[in-house]
Amino acid sequence: MRRELEVILDSTYDAMIAVDKHGIITLFNKAAERLTGIDSKYALGKSVKEVILNTRLVHILETGDYELNRQQDLGNIKIITNRMPVKDENGEIIGAVAVFRDVTDILDLATQITNLKEIQSMLEAIFNSTQDAISVVDQNGINVMVNPAYTELTGLREEDILGKPATIDLVEGQSVHMEVLATKKPIRNARLIVGPNKREVIATAAPIIVDGELRGSVGVLRDVSEIIKLNKELNAAKQIIRKLEAKYTFDDIIGQNELILKAIEKAKKAANTPATVILRGESGTGKELFAHAIHNESDRKFSQFVRVNCAALSENLLESELFGYEEGAFTGAKKGGKKGLFEQANGGTIFLDEIGDISLNTQAKLLRVLQEKEIVRVGGTKPIPIDVRIITATNLDLEKAVEEGKFREDLYYRLNFIPINIPALRYRKDDIYPLVIHFIKKFNQEYGRRINDITKEALDILKKHDWPGNVRELENVIGRAIINMKHCENVIDVKHIPLIDSYIKYDRQNLVQTEDINDLEDITLEEAVSKLEKELITKTLKKYKNNKTKTARALGISIRSLYYKMEKYNIN
Numbered sequence: 001m002r003r004e005l006e007v008i009l010d011s012t013y014d015a016m017i018a019v020d021k022h023g024i025i026t027l028f029n030k031a032a033e034r035l036t037g038i039d040s041k042y043a044l045g046k047s048v049k050e051v052i053l054n055t056r057l058v059h060i061l062e063t064g065d066y067e068l069n070r071q072q073d074l075g076n077i078k079i080i081t082n083r084m085p086v087k088d089e090n091g092e093i094i095g096a097v098a099v100f101r102d103v104t105d106i107l108d109l110a111t112q113i114t115n116l117k118e119i120q121s122m123l124e125a126i127f128n129s130t131q132d133a134i135s136v137v138d139q140n141g142i143n144v145m146v147n148p149a150y151t152e153l154t155g156l157r158e159e160d161i162l163g164k165p166a167t168i169d170l171v172e173g174q175s176v177h178m179e180v181l182a183t184k185k186p187i188r189n190a191r192l193i194v195g196p197n198k199r200e201v202i203a204t205a206a207p208i209i210v211d212g213e214l215r216g217s218v219g220v221l222r223d224v225s226e227i228i229k230l231n232k233e234l235n236a237a238k239q240i241i242r243k244l245e246a247k248y249t250f251d252d253i254i255g256q257n258e259l260i261l262k263a264i265e266k267a268k269k270a271a272n273t274p275a276t277v278i279l280r281g282e283s284g285t286g287k288e289l290f291a292h293a294i295h296n297e298s299d300r301k302f303s304q305f306v307r308v309n310c311a312a313l314s315e316n317l318l319e320s321e322l323f324g325y326e327e328g329a330f331t332g333a334k335k336g337g338k339k340g341l342f343e344q345a346n347g348g349t350i351f352l353d354e355i356g357d358i359s360l361n362t363q364a365k366l367l368r369v370l371q372e373k374e375i376v377r378v379g380g381t382k383p384i385p386i387d388v389r390i391i392t393a394t395n396l397d398l399e400k401a402v403e404e405g406k407f408r409e410d411l412y413y414r415l416n417f418i419p420i421n422i423p424a425l426r427y428r429k430d431d432i433y434p435l436v437i438h439f440i441k442k443f444n445q446e447y448g449r450r451i452n453d454i455t456k457e458a459l460d461i462l463k464k465h466d467w468p469g470n471v472r473e474l475e476n477v478i479g480r481a482i483i484n485m486k487h488c489e490n491v492i493d494v495k496h497i498p499l500i501d502s503y504i505k506y507d508r509q510n511l512v513q514t515e516d517i518n519d520l521e522d523i524t525l526e527e528a529v530s531k532l533e534k535e536l537i538t539k540t541l542k543k544y545k546n547n548k549t550k551t552a553r554a555l556g557i558s559i560r561s562l563y564y565k566m567e568k569y570n571i572n
């Protein structure tokens with residue numbers, strides 16, 4: 001029995017040391033050897049004081065005290081000790097026993113568990129607070145965990161999901177969890193539609209592998225409905241911006257007169273072909289409006305509409321604007337060169353206004369664009385293919401310019417492929433009333449007014465006028481009439497349009513005052529008109545102290561036309 005007891009004592013993990021009443025070591029088991037590094041053969045029979053310094057066993061022998069569960073550090077080792085006296089049947093102390101338990105591993109484990117718990121709480125907090133919707137399935141594809149973002153996104157409750165197959169939330173697409181479980185490989189950015197709210201999501205999933213074994217899959221859903229919605233809004237906004245670049249459609253062209261209706265019909269037909277269109281008509285008849293409308297009616301409507309006023313730029317500037325230039329093409333050329341308007345309008349429409357004013361040199365280059373469908377940048381040699389619909393406009397007599405050798409005949413024929421004549425307002429006076437109503441509405445919006453009509457008498461005055469500045473002039477007159485109206489008045493009357501009267505009078509007075517009709521003898525009508533035009537412009541500029549906007553408005557012409565005419569007549 002004693003031998004068996006010895007085996008038991010040697011095989012236990014607890015280190016045990018016993019002493020007799022003299023403090024002589026009588027038991028020193030294997031675990032005590034391991035703990036102290038002292039051989040039992042050396043220790044047995046020796047005084048405990050000799051073998052182990054600092055032992056409390058002597059104190060126990062002397063006092064008979066019990067010391068239980070005392071923690072102690074032995075270097076790196078942490079131990080718990082129980083020390084107690086051994087007594088005979090009379091209660092006499094006959095020895096003492098110490099049992100040491102190495103708790104380093106247990107304490108380490110406890111610390112690890114505490115750390116794990118902290119990590120777990122942290123992960124739980126992240127899991128519950130992240131906006132990414134997370135779901136976890138086990139190796140059989142059964143949902144075992146979902147976070148609040150997940151239930152919110154899918155519109156399903158936890159109890160609808162947990163314990164159910166991974167596919168429970170799917171409306172459209174393949175389950176990423178099932179794919180991960182089948183392939184053991186992560187999946188990124190799969191597009192799915194999930195839950196009763198049919199949310200569009202991007203799903204990412206990865207396998208959970210523990211000790212080389214597949215235990216499940218964790219998936220993250222990201223809601224892209226909002227992004228898709230914003231993208232749609234962005235595209236719609238882009239379209240509006242593009243439309244704004246060519247802002248008018250045929251609905252904006254007001255007119256019931258047969259002549260304008262014919263022009264509209266022809267322009268609509270032309271819009272659906274790739275053909276070059278030339279808009280012919282006096283200044284202010286609506287040529288630019290037609291160009292916008294043709295672009296917006298064509299299948300190029302979502303691409304660029306670029307307008308170029310050919311009369312406003314010098315030859316060199318016009319060429320570099322139209323065709324762009326290579327780096328170093330001329331002094332002041334930008335580094336890296338510059339794209340021209342033809343390149344910018346690629347896929348769209350270019351509107352060349354006042355085409356009759358371009359130089360023969362530029363005409364040759366334009367012809368090349370029409371024939372070869374390519375451009376060469378200024379200072380460059382490489383042809384760049386372009387696909388641009390060309391619309392041109394002019395109020396000049398192009399045929400005469402061809403006769404006089406000022407305009408290339410071959411270019412004329414190319415440009416004149418579909419000519420659309422926009423009649424002057426004096427030939428369609430029945431359009432004055434609808435146009436007046438149209439401009440009233442426009443100015444009501446701009447000025448915050450509530451004007452709703454014009455009296456018959458006022459309309460008659462307008463109808464008597466010849467409208468050399470065409471619709472633009474009419475627009476100006478209505479604008480000025482509205483400024484003359486009191487806030488309580490809502491119908492334009494004769495008294496509101498004195499300007500037109502004075503303008504006509506002013507016009508006539510000036511003509512009569514400045515030019516004696518006798519001086520105009522023996523000159524052509526065109527020369528006479530030019531002379532008077534120059535004089536009138538000079539006088540009006542003087543009257544408005546060189547303010548071009550006011551002068552153009554008073555003359556009922558565009559600022560562009562004013563500049564053009566000032567250059568033509570050399571007026572500074």
Ligand SMILES: Nc1ncnc2c1ncn2[C@@H]1O[C@H](COP(=O)(O)OP(=O)(O)OP(=O)(O)O)[C@@H](O)[C@H]1O
Nearest residue numbers: 252253254255283284285286287288289471472558
């Ligand atoms: N039929 C119309 N309906 C509504 N507005 C019109 C019409 N015709 C012209 N307008 C308006 O008159 C003004 C002048 O038109 P636009 O600039 O298109 O004329 P244009 O012939 O190109 O003139 P220019 O030769 O001087 O450049 C613009 O404000 C335009 O909106």
